[in-house]
Amino acid sequence: MSILKVARMGHPVLRERARRVEASTIATAEFQRLIDDMFETMDAHDGIGLAAPQVHHGVRLMLVGIDEARQGSASDRASVPVMALINPKITTVGRETGEDWEGCLSVPGLRGRVRRPNDVRLVALDRNASRVEMTLHGYPARVVQHEADHLDGVLFVDRMESLGTLTFLEEYAKYWARD
Ligand code: NI
Numbered sequence: 001m002s003i004l005k006v007a008r009m010g011h012p013v014l015r016e017r018a019r020r021v022e023a024s025t026i027a028t029a030e031f032q033r034l035i036d037d038m039f040e041t042m043d044a045h046d047g048i049g050l051a052a053p054q055v056h057h058g059v060r061l062m063l064v065g066i067d068e069a070r071q072g073s074a075s076d077r078a079s080v081p082v083m084a085l086i087n088p089k090i091t092t093v094g095r096e097t098g099e100d101w102e103g104c105l106s107v108p109g110l111r112g113r114v115r116r117p118n119d120v121r122l123v124a125l126d127r128n129a130s131r132v133e134m135t136l137h138g139y140p141a142r143v144v145q146h147e148a149d150h151l152d153g154v155l156f157v158d159r160m161e162s163l164g165t166l167t168f169l170e171e172y173a174k175y176w177a178r179d
Pocket residue numbers: 103104105106146147150
């Protein structure tokens with residue numbers, strides 16, 4: 001496995017619509033290696049999600065989740081199950097929305113508040129090409145929406161209602177981090 005280079009905001013690959021993955025591609029050694037390398041890359045950067053365009057692959061593959069052992073105490077971050085999701089389709093359930101801080105490995109050093117639907121239905125294929133179907137609420141719903149946005153060339157800053165909450169990590173820790 002290897003740690004892949006993460007594209008930063010401004011790289012065109014982050015603004016392109018990623019291609020669908022053919023079912024026959026999923027079992028190939030090359031694709032499975034990409035998944036393994038992306039997991040290693042996500043762990044190396046303490047990420048909770050990573051989409052293939054962020055590592056310069058324009059395909060509809062994204063990872064979410066966090067190892068509870070690494071995260072420590074049970075927080076909302078720990079509630080995101082570890083999954084590789086291929087060709088994900090996300091639909092909003094209900095009308096409730098919530099606002100929370102987001103960051104992105106492709107927008108290093110910054111956080112901003114983003115409003116998103118609280119509940120979503122997720123349909124995707126997993127790394128065994130099996131169909132995954134689930135309803136997610138709250139933080140996990142936010143994470144899959146953030147990652148799925150990457151597959152359509154959208155960054156969290158595009159979703160901010162105002163840039164007024166765009167905050168450097170140091171100032172975030174000083175003024176805004178909740179315990
Ligand atoms: Ni991101």
